Amino acid sequence: MVRQNEIRENEVAVVPPAATDAGLVFIGRISTPWTSRMETPRQGRHDGPVCRIEIFEPWVLALKGVEAFERLEILYWLDRSRRDLVLQSPASNGEVHGTFSLRSPVRPNPIGTSIVKLEAVEGSSLLVRGLDCLDGTPLIDLKPDRTLFKPIAPPQRGDFETGDGKA
Numbered sequence: 347m348v349r350q351n352e353i354r355e356n357e358v359a360v361v362p363p364a365a366t367d368a369g370l371v372f373i374g375r376i377s378t379p380w381t382s383r384m385e386t387p388r389q390g391r392h393d394g395p396v397c398r399i400e401i402f403e404p405w406v407l408a409l410k411g412v413e414a415f416e417r418l419e420i421l422y423w424l425d426r427s428r429r430d431l432v433l434q435s436p437a438s439n440g441e442v443h444g445t446f447s448l449r450s451p452v453r454p455n456p457i458g459t460s461i462v463k464l465e466a467v468e469g470s471s472l473l474v475r476g477l478d479c480l481d482g483t484p485l486i487d488l489k490p491d492r493t494l495f496k497p498i499a500p501p502q503r504g505d506f507e508t509g510d511g512k513a
């Protein structure tokens with residue numbers, strides 16, 4: 347069952363600490379065919395519907411070069427999620443799992459990530475497949491899929507470090 351913010355059997359909610367402002371800015375907006383959590387895919391698929399990611403000014407220039415990447419990693423703010431559950435029952439059967447062992451949208455900082463297939467760049471918008479968010483979801487960031495990206499800056503010492511160093 348899809349959650350509409352209810353608490354299920356054996357789930358545990360906490361009183362979260364007051365939010366601190368991490369200084370996030372929403373850099374765009376995602377348009378998808380889904381207006382209800384009952385219909386939204388649990389995870390996007392690369393043969394799913396084309397969705398539009400609109401980038402707001404003054405960030406549009408930052409799209410320079412993205413067309414070189416077949417896949418992008420998208421980070422978005424799951425703005426309609428509750429944020430206070432530490433144990434969750436995705437199957438609504440009384441069996442619970444820790445929030446950090448799940449990819450549930452319900453988390454203290456409801457950040458969703460998807461690797462999407464880039465279909466086209468249209469001015470300040472990207473057309474992509476592979477999203478799983480509601481229409482109007484705010485965009486936090488986008489970057490090349492890490493498996494396609496080679497750092498452009500010269501390597502530095504840590505890049506060559508191996509072993510069992512301790513923090």
Ligand code: SAM
Pocket residue numbers: 348383384386387388389390423424425426427449450451457458459460478479480483484
């Ligand atoms: N792919 C992302 C991840 O793994 O981080 C998100 C996965 S999450 C399971 C996807 C679900 O989040 C959707 O099926 C929908 O129920 C819910 N969802 C999507 N957009 C949302 C939004 N803006 N606010 C709250 N919930 C949302």
